[in-house]
Amino acid sequence: xxxxxxxxxxxxxxxxxxxxxxxxxxxxxxxxxxxxxxxxxxxxxxxxxxxxxxxxxxxxxxxxxxxxxxxxxxxxxxxxxxxxxxxxxxxxxxxxxxxxxxxxxxxxxxxxxxxxxxxxxxxxxxxxxxxxxxxxxxxxxxxxxxxxxxxxxxxxxxxxxxxxxxxxxxxxxxxxxxxxxxxxxxxxxxxxxxxxxxxxxxxxxxxxxxxxxxxxxxxxxxxxxxxxxxxxxxxxxxxxxxxxxxxxxxxxxxxxxxxxxx
Numbered sequence: 001x002x003x004x005x006x007x008x009x010x011x012x013x014x015x016x017x018x019x020x021x022x023x024x025x026x027x028x029x030x031x032x033x034x035x036x037x038x039x040x041x042x043x044x045x046x047x048x049x050x051x052x053x054x055x056x057x058x059x060x061x062x063x064x065x066x067x068x069x070x071x072x073x074x075x076x077x078x079x080x081x082x083x084x085x086x087x088x089x090x091x092x093x094x095x096x097x098x099x100x101x102x103x104x105x106x107x108x109x110x111x112x113x114x115x116x117x118x119x120x121x122x123x124x125x126x127x128x129x130x131x132x133x134x135x136x137x138x139x140x141x142x143x144x145x146x147x148x149x150x151x152x153x154x155x156x157x158x159x160x161x162x163x164x165x166x167x168x169x170x171x172x173x174x175x176x177x178x179x180x181x182x183x184x185x186x187x188x189x190x191x192x193x194x195x196x197x198x199x200x201x202x203x204x205x206x207x208x209x210x211x212x213x214x215x216x217x218x219x220x221x222x223x224x225x226x227x228x229x230x231x232x233x234x235x236x237x238x239x240x241x242x243x244x245x246x247x248x249x250x251x252x253x254x255x256x257x258x259x260x261x262x
Contacts, residue, residue: 076142080143
């Protein structure tokens with residue numbers, strides 16, 4: 001099982017680093033599919049793996065002058081996503097812990113995530129026909145970050161696909177620019193999520209044995225994915241992104257059906 005979880009971390013983080021997905025949006029439905037761990041534990045495993053990938057990716061991309069991070073915009077979005085993440089995690093904890101309905105919560109998460117991903121896939125297919133914007137108002141940018149953080153924390157996905165779509169639509173970034181800026185945002189949101197867990201529910205009740213295999217997978221995936229993204233064109237990165245979204249949609253639909261049946 002350790003090899004399996006290493007591969008999950010490696011595969012998700014490689015795609016995450018290439019397309020700015022982060023990896024959590026892949027890890028969450030895959031771990032739901034195996035059902036080896038409860039939802040809070042899956043959230044911790046995903047956040048730690050994604051954080052390791054984001055750290056390596058940012059370090060690697062900092063040496064590439066062709067890929068720029070918009071530090072002002074992304075920092076404000078990151079700040080908003082941290083606040084939104086705290087609110088989203090609080091709602092998540094209320095449902096999973098207080099109401100004790102983990103199966104229903106997992107179905108709701110998969111359903112919402114599936115719908116969001118379908119909308120994102122449609123957007124990128126029609127993107128060339130749509131108008132993009134450049135938002136400069138800091139309050140609006142903070143609000144965008146809060147919304148992204150809230151939904152990402154509740155869904156336990158790290159926010160990658162949401163970040164990419166929003167950065168392309170509202171800030172007129174290319175897919176590669178959106179990818180690295182998404183990873184920049186994800187780094188802070190996942191770090192804050194892990195700190196929040198440490199000071200609230202803690203890690204004592206979670207089986208984190210697979211963390212020792214997923215985090216190395218995340219590190220290696222970050223290295224491989226960063227090397228790929230430097231060589232790929234925007235069109236190639238967008239193809240990887242769209243294929244990844246389709247795979248994740250299918251995983252979520254399967255999880256919804258299985259959850260409803262059993």
